[in-house]
Amino acid sequence: xxxxxxxxxxxxxxxxxxxxxxxxxxxxxxxxxxxxxxxxxxxxxxxxxxxxxxxxxxxxxxxxxxxxxxxxxxxxxxxxxxxxxxxxxxxxxxxxxxxxxxxxxxxxxxxxxxxxxxxxxxxxxxxxxxxxxxxxxxxxxxxxxxxxxxxxxxxxxxxxxxxxxxxxxxxxxxxxxxxxxxxxxxxxxxxxxxxxxxxxxxxxxxxxxxxxxxxxxxxxxxxxxxxxxxxxxxxxxxxxxxxxxxxxxxxxxxxxxxxxxxxxxxxxx
Amino acid sequence: xxxxxxxxxxxxxxxxxxxxxxxxxxxxxxxxxxxxxxxxxxxxxxxxxxxxxxxxxxxxxxxxxxxxxxxxxxxxxxxxxxxxxxxxxxxxxxxxxxxxxxxxxxxxxxxxxxxxxxxxxxxxxxxxxxxxxxxxxxxxxxxxxxxxxxxxxxxxxxxxxxxxxxxxxxxxxxxxxxxxxxxxxxxxxxxxxxx
Ligand SMILES: C[S@@+](CC[C@H](N)C(=O)[O-])C[C@H]1O[C@@H](n2cnc3c(N)ncnc32)[C@H](O)[C@@H]1O
Numbered sequence: 533x534x535x536x537x538x539x540x541x542x543x544x545x546x547x548x549x550x551x552x553x554x555x556x557x558x559x560x561x562x563x564x565x566x567x568x569x570x571x572x573x574x575x576x577x578x579x580x581x582x583x584x585x586x587x588x589x590x591x592x593x594x595x596x597x598x599x600x601x602x603x604x605x606x607x608x609x610x611x612x613x614x615x616x617x618x619x620x621x622x623x624x625x626x627x628x629x630x631x632x633x634x635x636x637x638x639x640x641x642x643x644x645x646x647x648x649x650x651x652x653x654x655x656x657x658x659x660x661x662x663x664x665x666x667x668x669x670x671x672x673x674x675x676x677x678x679x680x681x682x683x684x685x686x687x688x689x690x691x692x693x694x695x696x697x698x699x700x701x702x703x704x705x706x707x708x709x710x711x712x713x714x715x716x717x718x719x720x721x722x723x724x725x726x727x728x729x730x731x732x733x734x735x736x737x738x739x740x741x742x743x744x745x746x747x748x749x750x751x752x753x754x755x756x757x758x759x760x761x762x763x764x765x766x767x768x769x770x771x772x773x774x775x776x777x778x779x780x781x782x783x784x785x786x787x788x789x790x791x792x793x794x795x796x797x798x799x800x801x
Numbered sequence: 802x803x804x805x806x807x808x809x810x811x812x813x814x815x816x817x818x819x820x821x822x823x824x825x826x827x828x829x830x831x832x833x834x835x836x837x838x839x840x841x842x843x844x845x846x847x848x849x850x851x852x853x854x855x856x857x858x859x860x861x862x863x864x865x866x867x868x869x870x871x872x873x874x875x876x877x878x879x880x881x882x883x884x885x886x887x888x889x890x891x892x893x894x895x896x897x898x899x900x901x902x903x904x905x906x907x908x909x910x911x912x913x914x915x916x917x918x919x920x921x922x923x924x925x926x927x928x929x930x931x932x933x934x935x936x937x938x939x940x941x942x943x944x945x946x947x948x949x950x951x952x953x954x955x956x957x958x959x960x961x962x963x964x965x966x967x968x969x970x971x972x973x974x975x976x977x978x979x980x981x982x983x984x985x986x987x988x989x990x991x992x993x994x995x996x
Contacts, residue, residue: 558899560891560919565903601903744902747872747888754873776871776885776900 534566538578542566545586552596553729556753562599569598593669601748602670604638605683606645607690608743609775613645614695615794620770621653624738630659633737633764635728636745637663640674640721641687646741647717648703652696656720662735664726671723677713681706728757733764740765743795744774751781758782765799772796811953811993812878812895812927814839815920817913817943819846819935821963823855825983826933830862832987836879837865838996839929844884844916846909846935856883872900879996889915892923907939917943926951931986933957935967944975955979955986 539562546552554562566581573594575581584591607613624630630650634643643663650656665671688700704711726734728745740761746754761771762784771779771788773795779785788797818825822845847855856869859881867881868874876882876896884890885900889911893899906912913932917940920928930947932940934957944954954977959965961982971977981989 558891558893558901560893560899561901561903564891564901564915601901603902603904747900747902750893751873774872774902776888778871781873 534563534570534578538582539563539566542582542585545582546592546596549586550589550592551730552727554599556729556750556756557748558750561601561748565599565601569595572598597667597669600667601744602638602667604641604744605690606641606679606687607694607696608642608645609794610690610693612694612772612775612794612796613649613690614693615792615796616646616772617649617653617695619791620739620796621649621655623768625653625655627738628658630655630739631735631737632659632661633735633740634661634663635726635740635742635761637665637671637674637723638667639670639679640677640723641679642741642743643674643721644677644713644717645691647720648691648696650720651717652698656717659720661721662737663721663723666725666727668725671725675718675721675723677718678710679704679713681709681711684711728760729753733760735764736766737764737769738766739770739772741772742774743772744777746777747774755782758784762787762799767799767801769799770796771799808953808993810927811839811929813842813876813920813924814929814931814990814993815842815844815917815947816931816933817844817917817940818933818957819909819913819937819939819964819967821934823858824934824963825957826859827862828983829987830859830865832984832991833863833865834991834995835864836996837990838878838994840876840878841865841881842884842890842916842920843881844890844911844913846911846913846937846939847886859883870898870900872898874898884911884916886911890919891915892919895923907937909937909939913940914943914946918946921946921950921952924950924952928952929955931955931957932968932971934962934964936964937967938970940967941971941974944971944977948976948978953978955981955989957986958982 543554650659691700704713790797856867860867869883888900891899930944948954956968956971959969
């Protein structure tokens with residue numbers, strides 16, 4: 533069992549030595565992650581984990597990767613994507629240019645799903661998808677656009693449930709248990725590291741997706757990040773969160789209108 | 802004697818279940834005296850598609866307010882909270898929930914063990930953990946954690962459970978304070994201190 537004070541020590545090391553600031557992450561989740569790392573990397577004690585993190589910069593990469601949760605899937609919550617398809621994209625279609633930001637994109641499944649929606653709406657040619665994450669390793673995976681074949685059954689079901697009319701397998705080529713999504717989908721994606729805790733707004737967007745990232749933050753950090761999104765969103769732009777995340781605690785809430793049961797808000801002034 | 806003392810201090814009751822547990826709860830809710838003094842948290846294995854209708858379904862069976870949990874919702878006594886599909890439910894502190902979309906545990910998300918362990922850590926001896934009908938081993942480790950932290954452990958009488966595996970597994974591997982039918986469970990909860 534790891535004590536609260538030990539977590540404080542570890543977070544302090546991470547910040548002092550490497551500049552990663554996890555102090556405003558949700559403690560209950562962090563604690564579970566740290567316990568999990570101790571188990572899978574077989575640290576006999578918390579002290580040994582701390583020593584390794586402090587002394588081995590190579591291990592740090594793995595530690596941060598495991599500390600954050602990277603679980604994702606394509607067309608996660610199909611009704612959410614259906615709403616993007618039928619209600620959001622048509623309003624963006626009139627624009628000469630569409631800028632989308634996936635904040636906390638993990639290994640890119642969400643970004644490829646969006647590219648497929650845009651392609652099917654014949655909008656991909658004038659869109660740019662900025663995909664950012666704290667974690668360089670997941671971004672590298674995202675950039676390659678290669679995913680396990682074993683997930684395709686679920687993704688294909690999700691795709692159809694989201695209103696997809698094509699043969700899902702026409703979007704990728706299968707090889708040795710993996711699939712590679714077609715180059716055309718990746719052409720409009722820009723991958724870059726961006727830390728929501730410490731980095732600033734870098735553009736103005738028509739749609740920002742930040743799904744299942746804010747649940748790992750405490751309310752103060754959520755508020756700070758939502759303000760960052762607010763600054764980065766044009767008038768009448770859309771903000772999309774994970775299916776159990778909410779704007780209701782935030783000071784930006786009055787400027788946004790939730791249009792549906794889905795977690796999509798539109799900036800109204 | 803010791804048990805009565807425990808009951809007096811109970812702040813939170815967490816009920817976990819899998820196959821066959823919705824019916825059991827539909828039987829339990831109408832028997833509960835309202836209002837309740839404790840927080841009642843429900844964590845069930847279920848298909849994503851059933852979604853929030855579960856909270857609506859339960860709300861038809863009781864006067865106690867029922868809500869499906871969203872991230873960082875506050876925890877209030879006197880209410881029933883239902884864990885959402887596809888997230889682990891954690892207790893951030895005595896007044897706040899947190900959700901976590903990490904890997905499945907025991908092939909499940911939400912996992913009963915994850916929530917029970919979190920409840921044990923935050924509420925210690927002020928927690929009561931209850932395990933209902935179900936077909937897998939999830940929940941047993943969580944009850945062990947609640948017991949270890951000084952809380953009370955209860956399972957549905959396997960002979961009355963639609964799917965007895967889960968409560969039976971807990972009886973075999975954890976120390977269980979009470980084995981109750983749903984009627985007895987209602988009577989037990991109704992004896993907890995009133996607000
Ligand atoms: C659970 S994944 C969400 C993936 C995808 N958006 C989805 O909903 O399926 C959370 C991601 O947030 C990233 N993340 C965590 N903290 C972050 C931060 N401070 N800045 C940017 N990304 C962060 C993690 O590295 C991880 O890839």
